[in-house]
Amino acid sequence: MSLPSSINTCLIFSNYPLNPRDGGPSGFLAQNLLGSTSTLYYLMGPDLPQPSGSMIANLKRKIIRKSTIYKPKTRLPISPGFKGWLDHSRYRFIVEHAANYRMIWFHDVWSLYACADLIGDNQLVVLQPHTPELPSSEVQANLQPEGDIEWSKSAEKSAFARANIIVLPNKQVIPIFESLLCKENQIRFLTSGAKVDVPRFKVPLDPDFIYYLFVGRRNEIKGFETLIRAFKRAYATNPKLRLLLLGRGNVRETPGVIDLGFMENPISWMTSADYVVSTNQQSYFDLTAMETLGTGTPFIYFPTGGHAALDCHNSTGLVSVIDSNEDGLTHCLLSNTQKRSANSIACSENRNVFLEYYSDYKYRERLELMIGEILHSN
Numbered sequence: 001m002s003l004p005s006s007i008n009t010c011l012i013f014s015n016y017p018l019n020p021r022d023g024g025p026s027g028f029l030a031q032n033l034l035g036s037t038s039t040l041y042y043l044m045g046p047d048l049p050q051p052s053g054s055m056i057a058n059l060k061r062k063i064i065r066k067s068t069i070y071k072p073k074t075r076l077p078i079s080p081g082f083k084g085w086l087d088h089s090r091y092r093f094i095v096e097h098a099a100n101y102r103m104i105w106f107h108d109v110w111s112l113y114a115c116a117d118l119i120g121d122n123q124l125v126v127l128q129p130h131t132p133e134l135p136s137s138e139v140q141a142n143l144q145p146e147g148d149i150e151w152s153k154s155a156e157k158s159a160f161a162r163a164n165i166i167v168l169p170n171k172q173v174i175p176i177f178e179s180l181l182c183k184e185n186q187i188r189f190l191t192s193g194a195k196v197d198v199p200r201f202k203v204p205l206d207p208d209f210i211y212y213l214f215v216g217r218r219n220e221i222k223g224f225e226t227l228i229r230a231f232k233r234a235y236a237t238n239p240k241l242r243l244l245l246l247g248r249g250n251v252r253e254t255p256g257v258i259d260l261g262f263m264e265n266p267i268s269w270m271t272s273a274d275y276v277v278s279t280n281q282q283s284y285f286d287l288t289a290m291e292t293l294g295t296g297t298p299f300i301y302f303p304t305g306g307h308a309a310l311d312c313h314n315s316t317g318l319v320s321v322i323d324s325n326e327d328g329l330t331h332c333l334l335s336n337t338q339k340r341s342a343n344s345i346a347c348s349e350n351r352n353v354f355l356e357y358y359s360d361y362k363y364r365e366r367l368e369l370m371i372g373e374i375l376h377s378n
Helices: 024-032 053-064 080-095 109-114 135-141 146-162 171-177 224-237 266-270 287-295 305-312 326-335 344-358 360-377
Strands: 007-012 041-043 101-106 124-127 165-168 186-189 210-215 241-246 257-261 275-278 299-301 318-320
Touching: 007 360, 024 287, 024 360, 041 360, 080 109, 101 109, 101 360, 109 124, 109 146, 124 146, 124 360, 135 146, 165 171, 171 305, 210 224, 210 266, 224 241, 224 326, 241 266, 266 287, 275 287, 287 299, 287 344, 299 305, 299 326, 305 318, 344 360
Parallel strands: 007 041, 007 101, 101 124, 124 165, 165 186, 210 241, 210 275, 241 257, 275 299, 299 318
Antiparallel strands: none
């Protein structure tokens, strides 16, 4: 049974596995909204309802019908995997009766553009990108086929043009998307949030060493090579320093560096390390930053992009590397060598910042308020 066309709620569009340990929209929505209930919004879950035989035939016609979405100006073919993901977006849109909602909230440009011809002219469209760079630049950085890159350039431009409202975590993120913003876009700011689980175990780290933890991708935009070079210099001065690497990437055989690889439960390592380090060259607003605050562990960070908003909080556990480069980080590592056990005030202040601003509960409060305001004013 289809929903009434006048349903006055917001559909949070999801074409993701909703894994709390994922980056981007998948992890963000899983941590903040999965399992929550509201009269103002509905989050599409990871499982699809089973359509009837007649519905399947109708879906196939709508999914494969000739559309401009697969034809960027370059006419380059997009990869089968990418096209399958886009077709799945359209399938989800139709099965979930997305056309019946007054407002649809997309969390990436690709899903929005894939469903553009299915969205009603009178439907309100909210777009919240989660990339620390232009979406097409992220596709390019991940070494995707040229057709996917060119298609993404078309998608991001058209998605921003169709969106009535652009949602960002803070004003410091605006420069990332400035080239895509249109005069018709209404920009709203919604502070991000995260859920911090109880650590499963305590890591028995050697008390004679100072442990810095890096969590995430080992690429340029995360400033990974800057981190490695700065740590090498700091280690040469103080051999009691250790750098823990948590995440996927090439194994590093560097004195003082302990490569842990990917793990499902980074919270246990966050609560055991003396510091968590973020060296983003550009930032949206990482889940790692909020999770670190939630564990209380002191956070050393480059105040780039969205992370610059952390500078406004009064916590000794937030260590901003003002000179966000190799020299600045080297100096910062050598200047911050307290064991976590001896840094209780900083840990307590970080937890307080998290509870007041960045918990999933606070995020849902802000989300409800924003959706209510949008629905009321449009």
